[in-house]
């Protein structure tokens with residue numbers, strides 16, 4: 001062995017003796033794939049903010065490894081998703097991918113993650129398939145399945161003795177699955193869905209469908225929209241005067257992070273979601289204070305999901321001392337953990353989706369105030385997951 005090799009060997013054994021190993025010393029490359037343009041841009045930014053806030057609170061390291069980010073704007077475009085995620089994995093050589101918001105994009109990401117055994121943390125997209133038929137040891141979700149808030153709202157609507165509903169949404173997986181969850185619980189509780197209306201994603205031309213709703217005269221409308229589209233829909237619904245006679249219900253995405261722009265049009269609306277603005281717990285208060293200090297704006301559900309994706313990653317990394325090669329130990333640590341989330345503590349199901357309380361919220365001024373718990377510890381049915 002020459003002198004240079006001897007020195008390198010000495011250095012390596014010193015690092016190992018320090019308890020880290022080679023993996024613990026290298027930076028952890030995090031591929032962040034989120035929408036930063038288009039109707040979901042604000043959602044992507046909030047997730048990114050939340051994730052980075054948690055990392056900053058840990059001194060910029062998770063599992064002993066410093067974090068380096070590679071960021072991609074996925075534009076909520078499923079047609080570009082496979083290329084985008086492949087670039088992160090093959091060109092940028094990221095250790096983990098965090099993303100995304102749009103269910104169609106997330107399904108393409110999950111397929112690549114499964115095929116390449118890349119670690120994937122999903123901080124929003126609710127595509128039921130991700131923790132259903134596509135579930136895998138290396139795929140985790142810190143948010144919800146589309147079924148969860150929809151099912152909770154169906155139960156609430158039936159309990160409130162509404163008999164008929166019309167649903168309206170964008171025509172893609174998230175809308176269809178949210179409506180599916182709503183319908184399942186609403187019809188089980190004695191309600192009937194008269195018609196399912198859709199517009200292509202991300203269109204916001206709602207007038208013809210609002211006219212159809214007025215003609216159908218249901219007891220209620222259930223709508224899934226989010227981001228910029230939710231702002232436009234809630235405002236158009238009120239401008240058409242429909243909110244006076246037909247209450248508008250939805251999953252909380254309809255009013256989360258959007259109240260500033262929706263103003264009076266959203267007042268009094270009831271929604272169901274795994275987060276609310278007025279939880280008043282020490283954990284949530286501390287998170288909200290830190291978020292406002294860091295970003296000069298209020299957090300929303302998307303910020304919480306980003307924060308919790310980082311927390312889940314930290315739990316796994318800590319268990320394997322930064323060595324992501326130890327996949328089984330990484331997964332086992334997250335599976336047995338209780339995540340100390342601002343939304344309230346939650347656990348991860350066998351399919352790697354949160355088992356969580358779904359709040360009933362009412363819009364009051366600029367807040368989605370919790371007025372009760374629609375369903376406690378709701379687990380997604382994970383239909384088709386074999387793990």
Ligand code: BEZ
Pocket residue numbers: 101102103104124125126127146174226253
């Ligand atoms: C989705 O595509 O899964 C989604 C997008 C925005 C809010 C909620 C769900």
